[in-house]
Amino acid sequence: MGKITNEELLKSINTKFEGQVTVVGEPYGLLTLETSTDKIIDILSYLKTDPSLQFIYLTDITAVHYPEQEKSIGVIYHIHSLVNNVRIRIKVFIDGNNCHIPTATTLWEGANWMERETYDYFGVLFDGHPDLRRILNVDDMTAFPMRKEFPLEDPNRVDKKDYFFGR
Amino acid sequence: MQNHPVYTDNDPQNENSTLNLGPTHPATHGVFQNVLQLDGERIVSGVSTIGYIHRAFEKIAEHRPFYQITPLTDRLNYCSSPINNMGWHMTVEKLLGITTPKRVDYLRVIVMELARISDHIICNGVLGVDTGAFTGFLYMMEHREAIYEIYEEVCGSRLTTNIGRIGGFERNFNAIAFNKLRKFLKDFPPVLKEFESLFNRNRIFVDRTRGVAAVTAEDALNFSWSGPLLRAAGVDYDVRAMEPYSSYEDFDFEVPVGDNGDVYSRFLVRNEEMKQSLRIIEQALVKLEKEPTDIFHADVPEFYLPPKEEVYNNMEALIYHFKIVMGEIPTPNTEVYHSVEGANGELGFYLVNDGGRSPYRLHFRRPSFINYQMYAPMSKGMLLSDAIINMSSLNVIAGELDA
Numbered sequence: 001m002g003k004i005t006n007e008e009l010l011k012s013i014n015t016k017f018e019g020q021v022t023v024v025g026e027p028y029g030l031l032t033l034e035t036s037t038d039k040i041i042d043i044l045s046y047l048k049t050d051p052s053l054q055f056i057y058l059t060d061i062t063a064v065h066y067p068e069q070e071k072s073i074g075v076i077y078h079i080h081s082l083v084n085n086v087r088i089r090i091k092v093f094i095d096g097n098n099c100h101i102p103t104a105t106t107l108w109e110g111a112n113w114m115e116r117e118t119y120d121y122f123g124v125l126f127d128g129h130p131d132l133r134r135i136l137n138v139d140d141m142t143a144f145p146m147r148k149e150f151p152l153e154d155p156n157r158v159d160k161k162d163y164f165f166g167r
Numbered sequence: 168m169q170n171h172p173v174y175t176d177n178d179p180q181n182e183n184s185t186l187n188l189g190p191t192h193p194a195t196h197g198v199f200q201n202v203l204q205l206d207g208e209r210i211v212s213g214v215s216t217i218g219y220i221h222r223a224f225e226k227i228a229e230h231r232p233f234y235q236i237t238p239l240t241d242r243l244n245y246c247s248s249p250i251n252n253m254g255w256h257m258t259v260e261k262l263l264g265i266t267t268p269k270r271v272d273y274l275r276v277i278v279m280e281l282a283r284i285s286d287h288i289i290c291n292g293v294l295g296v297d298t299g300a301f302t303g304f305l306y307m308m309e310h311r312e313a314i315y316e317i318y319e320e321v322c323g324s325r326l327t328t329n330i331g332r333i334g335g336f337e338r339n340f341n342a343i344a345f346n347k348l349r350k351f352l353k354d355f356p357p358v359l360k361e362f363e364s365l366f367n368r369n370r371i372f373v374d375r376t377r378g379v380a381a382v383t384a385e386d387a388l389n390f391s392w393s394g395p396l397l398r399a400a401g402v403d404y405d406v407r408a409m410e411p412y413s414s415y416e417d418f419d420f421e422v423p424v425g426d427n428g429d430v431y432s433r434f435l436v437r438n439e440e441m442k443q444s445l446r447i448i449e450q451a452l453v454k455l456e457k458e459p460t461d462i463f464h465a466d467v468p469e470f471y472l473p474p475k476e477e478v479y480n481n482m483e484a485l486i487y488h489f490k491i492v493m494g495e496i497p498t499p500n501t502e503v504y505h506s507v508e509g510a511n512g513e514l515g516f517y518l519v520n521d522g523g524r525s526p527y528r529l530h531f532r533r534p535s536f537i538n539y540q541m542y543a544p545m546s547k548g549m550l551l552s553d554a555i556i557n558m559s560s561l562n563v564i565a566g567e568l569d570a
Binding site for chain 1: 217218221223225226227229230261386388389390391392402404409410493501502503504506513515517519527528530532536537540541544569570
């Protein structure tokens with residue numbers, strides 16, 4: 001659908017950042033890349049400013065928690081090139097106990113609240129963020145509730161245990 | 168660190184007065200708190216506090232099978248619930264690779280466009296109220312009721328609709344629904360015209376809204392604005408046109424674009440969108456005549472909840488019913504992002520699935536949340552009364568803001 005194909009996009013990124021990005025896949029046509037915390041801002045900045053790509057629109061920043069992985073927090077960026085009508089998803093995996101990643105507010109003002117939400121949910125520390133505080137939850141909350149170890153309901157409840165449902 | 172920065176003006180160095188606008192202020196139409204520093208009537212600075220009705224939908228969604236997430240999406244933007252419901256169902260359909268029949272797509276388009284109209288009726292009507300004209304609001308409200316009655320025929324409920332199923336609708340549109348729809352299409356356009364003639368060239372309204380809270384296209388893109396706000400600033404980004412879903416590519420409609428992103432252009436863009444929505448519904452009705460009238464869902468028995476009579480009398484239906492309700496149907500282990508054009512902008516669903524009974528992670532890209540973050544910065548230097556109008560025209564819905 002887009003004016004540039006995923007292959008061209010990948011080729012363009014690979015010529016600039018040889019060996020620093022890995023392709024995760026193309027689920028449902030959306031090119032998904034993985035990179036490191038050192039390179040993420042360079043790559044976002046390149047995608048945003050390169051005249052042939054122009055990924056000027058930051059759709060979303062969020063995170064996913066994979067407790068069994070060594071680098072347990074995946075920060076996910078969705079960006080969109082309105083000119084070429086193509087989207088790209090970039091993932092950065094970071095250590096869950098020491099989760100630092102540079103902020104994208106230097107590129108998009110709109111990243112401000114998205115990063116605050118991600119901090120609030122997962123405790124991801126965006127270095128250089130102008131105002132990194134909780135946004136949806138109360139200030140004195142100590143846990144990061146979207147991490148998998150945080151229970152949804154009172155863990156002492158017994159009426160919803162799996163064995164009642166034959167699992 | 169405190170979320171609530173200032174509550175008092177006890178600081179002797181501070182010559183400004185502090186105003187707590189919200190969280191329950193009659194002029195803000197929802198639970199929004201802004202702590203403003205005022206110099207006379209001018210806003211010097213402001214800090215927004217949100218999260219008053221945060222209900223942890225994303226956490227709850229990690230513990231619920233797909234069908235139980237639909238009622239959660241109702242409560243995001245509750246002025247246009249059907250768009251959220253169908254956006255979610257379409258996300259799951261994309262994940263599972265289900266293609267829906269054309270008739271289902273067209274019926275969905277009708278309901279989604281009705282939802283868009285009802286949302287814009289509220290927003291533009293309330294904008295009139297906030298500038299001092301109650302009449303227009305009352306004229307329009309009657310027709311939101313007509314839209315709710317159509318929902319009622321299609322799904323049984325009005326505000327939080329929980330409409331549809333994965334693969335289509337739970338029941339076919341009946342004759343009463345089509346009659347009410349035709350009546351709405353006949354009754355509403357003259358009212359919209361009257362509403363426009365009340366406001367578009369009204370001296371008081373134009374003076375209050377023109378040039379107020381003007382936003383450049385660069386700023387709007389920088390803050391990731393979407394929907395009517397971004398289009399009012401002059402960027403023609405509409406998900407329906409850029410990445411058509413639910414067969415929007417079959418329809419002929421225009422994407423209205425404003426010039427300077429002020430409150431007045433947002434008002435005009437929303438009015439024009441209502442007209443385009445009416446156009447789309449008219450076209451959908453014509454297209455429906457060529458489709459078989461008894462199809463209202465895709466043939467996917469493993470994901471489409473069977474009718475109750477069959478559950479009680481048919482073995483396969485009972486098994487499928489049980490498996491669907493318990494979330495025991497295998498699903499692919501992958502991730503998907505799907506977005507629809509909600510009434511406020513790009514409503515996205517980022518679903519990470521691990522094949523279990525519930526999503527591994529579900530993130531809602533909520534347009535109100537992202538649109539609202541510019542409110543405090545853009546209020547600087549504005550008159551307090553203009554800031555109130557600006558909030559009305561941003562059309563921030565508290566449910567969608569706080570999720």
